[in-house]
Amino acid sequence: MSILVIGSVALDSVETPFGKRDDILGGSATFFSITASFFNKVNIVATVGEDFPKQYVTLLKNKKIGLDGLTVSKGKTFRWKGRYDFDLNTAHTISTHLNVFKDFDPCVPEHLRKPEFLFLANIDPDLQYKVLQQVKRPKLVACDSMNYWITTKKRSLERLLKKVDILLLNDAEARQFSGESNLIKAAQRVISYGPKAVVIKRGEYGVIYFSKNAHFIAPAYLLEKIYDPTGAGDTFAGGMVGYISRAKTINETTIRKGIIYGSIMASFTVEDFSVNRLLRISQRDIESRFNHFKKITKF
Amino acid sequence: MSILVIGSVALDSVETPFGKRDDILGGSATFFSITASFFNKVNIVATVGEDFPKQYVTLLKNKKIGLDGLTVSKGKTFRWKGRYDFDLNTAHTISTHLNVFKDFDPCVPEHLRKPEFLFLANIDPDLQYKVLQQVKRPKLVACDSMNYWITTKKRSLERLLKKVDILLLNDAEARQFSGESNLIKAAQRVISYGPKAVVIKRGEYGVIYFSKNAHFIAPAYLLEKIYDPTGAGDTFAGGMVGYISRAKTINETTIRKGIIYGSIMASFTVEDFSVNRLLRISQRDIESRFNHFKKITKF
Numbered sequence: 001m002s003i004l005v006i007g008s009v010a011l012d013s014v015e016t017p018f019g020k021r022d023d024i025l026g027g028s029a030t031f032f033s034i035t036a037s038f039f040n041k042v043n044i045v046a047t048v049g050e051d052f053p054k055q056y057v058t059l060l061k062n063k064k065i066g067l068d069g070l071t072v073s074k075g076k077t078f079r080w081k082g083r084y085d086f087d088l089n090t091a092h093t094i095s096t097h098l099n100v101f102k103d104f105d106p107c108v109p110e111h112l113r114k115p116e117f118l119f120l121a122n123i124d125p126d127l128q129y130k131v132l133q134q135v136k137r138p139k140l141v142a143c144d145s146m147n148y149w150i151t152t153k154k155r156s157l158e159r160l161l162k163k164v165d166i167l168l169l170n171d172a173e174a175r176q177f178s179g180e181s182n183l184i185k186a187a188q189r190v191i192s193y194g195p196k197a198v199v200i201k202r203g204e205y206g207v208i209y210f211s212k213n214a215h216f217i218a219p220a221y222l223l224e225k226i227y228d229p230t231g232a233g234d235t236f237a238g239g240m241v242g243y244i245s246r247a248k249t250i251n252e253t254t255i256r257k258g259i260i261y262g263s264i265m266a267s268f269t270v271e272d273f274s275v276n277r278l279l280r281i282s283q284r285d286i287e288s289r290f291n292h293f294k295k296i297t298k299f
Numbered sequence: 300m301s302i303l304v305i306g307s308v309a310l311d312s313v314e315t316p317f318g319k320r321d322d323i324l325g326g327s328a329t330f331f332s333i334t335a336s337f338f339n340k341v342n343i344v345a346t347v348g349e350d351f352p353k354q355y356v357t358l359l360k361n362k363k364i365g366l367d368g369l370t371v372s373k374g375k376t377f378r379w380k381g382r383y384d385f386d387l388n389t390a391h392t393i394s395t396h397l398n399v400f401k402d403f404d405p406c407v408p409e410h411l412r413k414p415e416f417l418f419l420a421n422i423d424p425d426l427q428y429k430v431l432q433q434v435k436r437p438k439l440v441a442c443d444s445m446n447y448w449i450t451t452k453k454r455s456l457e458r459l460l461k462k463v464d465i466l467l468l469n470d471a472e473a474r475q476f477s478g479e480s481n482l483i484k485a486a487q488r489v490i491s492y493g494p495k496a497v498v499i500k501r502g503e504y505g506v507i508y509f510s511k512n513a514h515f516i517a518p519a520y521l522l523e524k525i526y527d528p529t530g531a532g533d534t535f536a537g538g539m540v541g542y543i544s545r546a547k548t549i550n551e552t553t554i555r556k557g558i559i560y561g562s563i564m565a566s567f568t569v570e571d572f573s574v575n576r577l578l579r580i581s582q583r584d585i586e587s588r589f590n591h592f593k594k595i596t597k598f
Contacts, residue, residue, distance in 0.1 A: 256598040
């Protein structure tokens, strides 16, 4: 039950009220794959520049992440610079340098073209579509997007959505895409474009999962300290897809549990910069927090 | 297991994106008591003016609410005028006319001085304290307050909190009272003033209940249409205290279930202006929504 992810592997420079870090490991495929690696085998399709630090390659290898689809292109690695104020829910982008990502033309290596689970992390929907065309139809296709693509490439996104099982968006994006301010209506509108389900991420307030006729609502795990929310969404996706792939069955029960594992994994990510916290946790920490989550939501 | 509530019975003029109503039945004691009446016998301590419409008195009587503590004072009834924009989470007060409430000196009638459950709705903490002194120590004292009293009467509030079991605040108020932005820390700071527990209301995002060593987190019931959020907080309290009083036992389990009933009741209130929706629902509607809530949060 292998997982394939297409997305970015990047160098982030981040400033939060709790500190500042430069050129730390980031990128959607990075957060997703390190998280999903706790549950299953993951392969990455992405590109980095010649300046991408060797120790980060080693780090990914140590997590047994398949890097056959990670190419090194001439030029510099994709860089994102951002800042969070005390309201840690909103990332303020200071600069984005696409660098080698600008001409990224994803090519899934031959031996990775039959993934059972595919996560299309947030990149140009045309590239996401291209990857979909290269692989045998997976059991589950999950997909992330963002306001930028909704504004600039709505048609491409619509074409893509016909082939997606679960779309992940934050609440503002769901409202923007659908033109509906109410989340129930927004979700139903999104679903009318093709996906079987939509997961609406509400940051510190948790997530709502909508399928055609039902929904599931989960609060976020409450934390005493949040250091850096970067990567929370991709970590969430990694926990969700990772858990479902390990469970080997895709149904309402495994999706719901996957959503809780996604929330739990995201709760670890935000407790430190970059993927640092994820590198320090064990399976036992994950299970322990999952059980605590059960306890604090039971009635 | 009788319930006593001290608070306001008022006439509200409300404007939301979905309509406008003048001099409709409002007030914290009103929302609380009508809600709690679904679960148990409730008595009100409050005052209205000579202009208070007879049909509203009839309405309360029809809900079997005890009105021996509702006095009619010379002058006009307390009036609140407010407006909600599309973000229905924030009430914008246009005017507040205390009228007869200005000189309100609550006196609990002799035969009501042994309530088993007491709800001190949001009024001057000195008046809340005065009521507490008039009654035999109830099994449970729940108390609401607001930013205005935290700013102007923090000392009085602190004196009161020593005698309160459960304090209800919204998230901004909890942060203001405690000086802590993180809710876990804010709650523990509030608890250090005396209450055994604090319920932090997060509007459309649900509630978190904190006791000294644990917490319980519940999302809000998701609605397709919200017409008027006025009274949601007092309705929540009415459902919570009402359920606990009916359950006859105060423990972690009944408090958690009470919180869900509170959320459910609030979800009805906001579906129409004033208490209109509450007047149209049956026990069956409440149980049905409670069961649905279980279903949409289970994992």
